[in-house]
Amino acid sequence: MTGKKKHSEGEIETVAPAAMGTAEWQAEFLTQRRLDKARISARFAGKTLDNFSARDKGRKMLVHSAQTYVSGFNLNKEAGGFPVYPKGLLMTGPVGCGKSHLATAILRGVIEKGYSGLYYNSPDLLRDIRATFQPDSDLTEDDLLEEVTTVDLLVFDDVGAENATGFVLDRFYLIINERYEGCKPIIVTTNLNLEELENRLGKRILSRMLEMCEIFGPFPEEDWRRRNLR
Ligand SMILES: Nc1ncnc2c1ncn2[C@@H]1O[C@H](COP(=O)(O)OP(=O)(O)O)[C@@H](O)[C@H]1O
Numbered sequence: 211m212t213g214k215k216k217h218s219e220g221e222i223e224t225v226a227p228a229a230m231g232t233a234e235w236q237a238e239f240l241t242q243r244r245l246d247k248a249r250i251s252a253r254f255a256g257k258t259l260d261n262f263s264a265r266d267k268g269r270k271m272l273v274h275s276a277q278t279y280v281s282g283f284n285l286n287k288e289a290g291g292f293p294v295y296p297k298g299l300l301m302t303g304p305v306g307c308g309k310s311h312l313a314t315a316i317l318r319g320v321i322e323k324g325y326s327g328l329y330y331n332s333p334d335l336l337r338d339i340r341a342t343f344q345p346d347s348d349l350t351e352d353d354l355l356e357e358v359t360t361v362d363l364l365v366f367d368d369v370g371a372e373n374a375t376g377f378v379l380d381r382f383y384l385i386i387n388e389r390y391e392g393c394k395p396i397i398v399t400t401n402l403n404l405e406e407l408e409n410r411l412g413k414r415i416l417s418r419m420l421e422m423c424e425i426f427g428p429f430p431e432e433d434w435r436r437r438n439l440r
């Protein structure tokens with residue numbers, strides 16, 4: 211951010227606020243840049259762990275687990291000379307129970323700690339992959355997949371909401387398997403239960419997801435959007 215200082219008639223010099231260039235300012239600038247690149251939509255940009263209302267025991271537990279996950283997230287941890295990678299999270303629950311809210315809030319928390327992050331809901335990811343096939347696309351499919359597979363934390367929202375064609379399963383396998391091999395965590399959210407997810411995605415994908423992720427929940431059965439309608 212810059213300010214304007216007037217010297218004499220017509221002469222304006224751009225001046226930097228005192229904080230600019232300090233280590234704190236630079237860290238904030240870099241965090242904001244990582245947040246801007248994370249693709250968190252306008253709807254979820256303001257969702258945090260603080261504004262997830264948790265008056266009941268179940269939701270309190272969810273917020274506590276989310277806080278613990280963010281504070282424990284570390285890609286450079288070692289034990290006995292070997293790297294220890296954070297697990298991902300698998301969030302299952304009905305529509306409106308708060309999965310996307312908590313997943314994006316966790317992503318924000320991890321980005322604020324200095325890691326890179328990316329949010330994609332699965333239909334949008336498939337749309338963006340298909341868009342790379344257009345002759346006028348500036349991005350190749352490989353560039354997009356590279357970003358999705360190497361970012362420190364990927365939120366893959368609403369898995370199972372897409373039509374599971376051969377093309378879709380092939381791309382999902384590639385993404386999950388690359389992250390699995392690279393020990394890169396993923397937060398998966400879905401409205402399907404594990405059996406339905408396995409029927410939709412197949413054993414190969416689900417089995418890797420389960421090894422990579424802890425089950426995060428249980429989420430409340432209630433659709434938050436309908437809470438005042440009863
Ligand atoms: N406990 C909560 N406190 C505040 N807002 C909530 C809570 N649970 C859900 N919401 C809000 O309700 C809406 C639906 O939640 P969302 O996370 O999109 O549900 P899901 O992804 O499980 O379908 C969002 O706007 C979300 O912020």
Ligand SMILES: [Mg+2]
Nearest residue numbers: 309310367368
């Ligand atoms: Mg959702």
